[in-house]
Amino acid sequence: MPMLIEPAELAARLDAERSGDGSTRTVVLDVRWTLAQPDGSEEYREGHIPGAVYVDLDTELADHDVEGEGRHPLPSEAAFTRAMRRWGLRDGDTVVVADGGGSYASARAWWLLEHAGWADVRILDGALPAWCAAGLPVEQGDVVPEPGDATARFGSLPVVDLDGAASLGLEPADVLLDARAGARYRGEVEPIDPRAGHIPGAVSAPTTDNVGPDGRFLPAAALRERFAALGVDGARTVGSYCGSGVTAAHQIVALRLAGFDGVLYPGSFSQWSNRFELPVATGAEPGGERADAAAHG
Template sequence: MSMWITLVEAPALATRLGAPSLVVFDCRHDLANPGLGLEAFAAGRVPYARFLHLDDDLSGTKTGRNGRHPLPDPDAFVALMRLHGVSDTTQVVAYDDSGGMYAARLWWMLRWVGHEAVAVLNGGFAAWRNAALPISTDPPLPLPPGTLVRKPGVATVDADTLLAHLHASDMRIVDARAADRFRGENETLDPVGGHIPGAVNRFFRDNLAADGRFKPADELAAAWQAVLGKATPAQIVCQCGSGVTACHNLLAMEVAGLSGARLYPGSWSEWCSDPARPVALGSA
């Protein structure tokens, strides 16, 4: 049976629903209304799906200095996945209704703890609904505990490392936020506007076609090659406001065949919490 490691289409997922080797997670969320995802889950979801909350399940404890969505302890995250029935042989699929904005966070986190068989439903819940596939309101069935083992996974970069490499030729920072926030305009989520000096802007929604699905791999590759310039994928560090939409850019790079980029989990919300760190404004 094939393993999905980036994206999966709705009809393909439908053929494997109910298989003991598959766990589907609903990651729907709204930053302005954190309870909306669970409400949407209760109103209708992919059959057999289980709900994960961005703030409660896919983030750790905030200190005021580690960003709005710090990573949880990796062992605690592995334990949570086991409670949901995930083992080393489990195919995980994540979806949302925001173009993969939140599902990509779970995709990246599982790769962070060394689990390869994880994919995002391309087009999310809208693609599932538009394909006239079944929608459930039944409570999720209990699953036997999984046996997922934490293994070495994708790497991260911290603020001190970024600070030491600002403007260096061996590291290129890519910011996934909208262009106005990158420039320091219309900032409503964080107390300081602007971006990390030397960063370039690649809005995560530019990875998507008009129907909310990811653009074809060759189209993504061409666009991302322009972002990389002379840098290799391994020299790329992706960040955003809080380490969530940066994962969308990392997923797009994987779809494009450009593996090896890293995440700065704390992202802008962590960076700007220390007034000693430099801030850039404008488009450069």
């Protein structure tokens, strides 16, 4: 099943369905979210793909009532089922996820839907900017669909917990990719988590390098070359983490496009850095300079 969809193809599908010629039903989800602006509902209302339903990443793609699991813990099956039904999803639907640019937030929705066992979920390549650049229409206001009957059944994609992430970073037979910006990996800046640096053994692999200047994913061959240079060879287990598990899903998408499998660490550095008994490393190298709990009091 394709992972990406082009704006023109999505527009053609939606037009065919509106005219009654479509063989399947396509539901578009708008995941407008950034770390600086978590609530994207106003931007959504100002202009979105016609028929797109707004998805609140903080409340529907995460469960903030869970403690100790990082800033964006995964929702429960029951909570995600409620969200999917609010979005109007029915078994057999094709789901297309889009965001305001770069596909960083929509990748989280893609990952959760795949994890929930959804058969056909795709990312709009280039996101809303590509849709608009193609001269395609947008509409304003809210879309409130009829409730759906979808049910989440988690388990289709692998995850790793804190202990597993530690093992991936230390085992030479495995690879742990840090999806954050290089400055955060090196420990030069840390805008939100309590300690700066990275999980010892992790390799810096910013997700911004997965896309081109137009916000579209790089071609599969280019992604494969990128990950091969980071030690990914198809035989080693590859884990992905970021600050809170959102953009780490973008890395999983890019790995899949390149022909590799990846394992998500949902707790990511926001969980790791809050466990002060665990070491962090700083600098450009995976091992870096290690600092442990004693160094932080």
